[in-house]
Amino acid sequence: MHTSPEIPVLSEEVREALDRRRPVVALESTIIAHGLPRPRNLAVGTELEALVRAEGAVPATIAVVDGVAYAGLDKARLERIAGGEGVRKLGHRDLAPALATGATGATTVSATAFLAARAGLRVFATGGLGGVHREYAQTQDESADLALLARTRITVVCAGVKSILDVPATLQRLETLGVGVIGYGTERFPGFYLASSGEPVDWTVHHPAEVAAVMAAQDALGGPESALLVANPVAQAQQLDPDLHDRVLAEALEECHARGITGQAVTPFLLGFLVRATGGASLEANLAAVRGNVALGARIAGAWAARQ
Ligand code: PSU
Numbered sequence: 279m280h281t282s283p284e285i286p287v288l289s290e291e292v293r294e295a296l297d298r299r300r301p302v303v304a305l306e307s308t309i310i311a312h313g314l315p316r317p318r319n320l321a322v323g324t325e326l327e328a329l330v331r332a333e334g335a336v337p338a339t340i341a342v343v344d345g346v347a348y349a350g351l352d353k354a355r356l357e358r359i360a361g362g363e364g365v366r367k368l369g370h371r372d373l374a375p376a377l378a379t380g381a382t383g384a385t386t387v388s389a390t391a392f393l394a395a396r397a398g399l400r401v402f403a404t405g406g407l408g409g410v411h412r413e414y415a416q417t418q419d420e421s422a423d424l425a426l427l428a429r430t431r432i433t434v435v436c437a438g439v440k441s442i443l444d445v446p447a448t449l450q451r452l453e454t455l456g457v458g459v460i461g462y463g464t465e466r467f468p469g470f471y472l473a474s475s476g477e478p479v480d481w482t483v484h485h486p487a488e489v490a491a492v493m494a495a496q497d498a499l500g501g502p503e504s505a506l507l508v509a510n511p512v513a514q515a516q517q518l519d520p521d522l523h524d525r526v527l528a529e530a531l532e533e534c535h536a537r538g539i540t541g542q543a544v545t546p547f548l549l550g551f552l553v554r555a556t557g558g559a560s561l562e563a564n565l566a567a568v569r570g571n572v573a574l575g576a577r578i579a580g581a582w583a584a585r586q
């Protein structure tokens with residue numbers, strides 16, 4: 279009889295770590311395929327996995343290759359995702375058609391969080407979440423990341439939401455949806471490329487063990503299976519110059535509008551525009567933020583494993 283593969287298929291290393299209750303960190307692949315320029319993206323994908331290992335945890339990069347969802351990619355599959363050609367961007371709702379048609383695609387925060395939680399992973403590190411776009415009133419463009427995180431029990435370490443978005447509106451939506459947000463070493467919600475978005479956060483922690491304690495309290499409470507966002511700012515010294523950020527972002531939004539770019543293409547377009555218009559400075563700030571989140575994610579996964 280034909281048997282379907284498990285969803286997601288776990289790498290040997292991830293399976294063993296889960297069996298032994300060792301720390302594992304889920305990593306998304308959209309940032310690799312659609313968020314970063316080639317060929318740097320492949321090097322970054324490999325570097326992020328190495329960072330997780332250096333902190334004593336196992337990386338589980340998540341993607342769909344030839345209609346099979348994986349948690350933990352081997353070298354050839356990571357290369358496929360970084361190669362770009364024919365690699366789709368898969369949100370949560372795209373997983374079923376991708377699996378059914380044998381497609382290859384990178385998973386966004388929504389699809390990654392879904393597959394990670396399904397595999398029993400509890401900690402996920404990324405750059406910045408999707409959220410409410412600035413022209414929401416006209417376009418109704420709100421990333422599927424938010425609604426999925428409202429019903430998925432996972433801890434997401436991020437540098438806030440991408441600053442191309444309407445940050446106050448996104449924070450409002452997270453509140454409405456009941457998604458917990460805690461600042462890590464900060465009383466300000468981070469601004470992705472910037473250390474601060476200027477918006478406050480209601481809760482602040484300073485150690486991975488404190489995050490693990492919040493996770494345990496979520497489980498003890500029961501109730502809706504919502505996520506926990508750990509908002510971890512990029513170091514001040516590595517942030518993008520705020521004036522340059524504001525100026526270039528205004529140009530990017532104008533250009534996006536003028537070209538009539540909509541839907542899934544909006545986020546990759548804006549990120550790419552910023553990289554070009556800042557001469558690569560936004561890329562460095564983005565990478566610094568992601569590296570910090572991945573390292574912190576590994577430490578949180580360690581603290582969580584120690585409680586189990
Ligand atoms: N963070 C980054 N770069 C990215 C993304 C996040 O540093 O490219 C991706 C994430 O995968 C996120 C997606 O889920 O952008 C949001 O896309 P959209 O706005 O179309 O939902």
Ligand code: MN
Nearest residue numbers: 419420421541
């Ligand atoms: Mn969108």
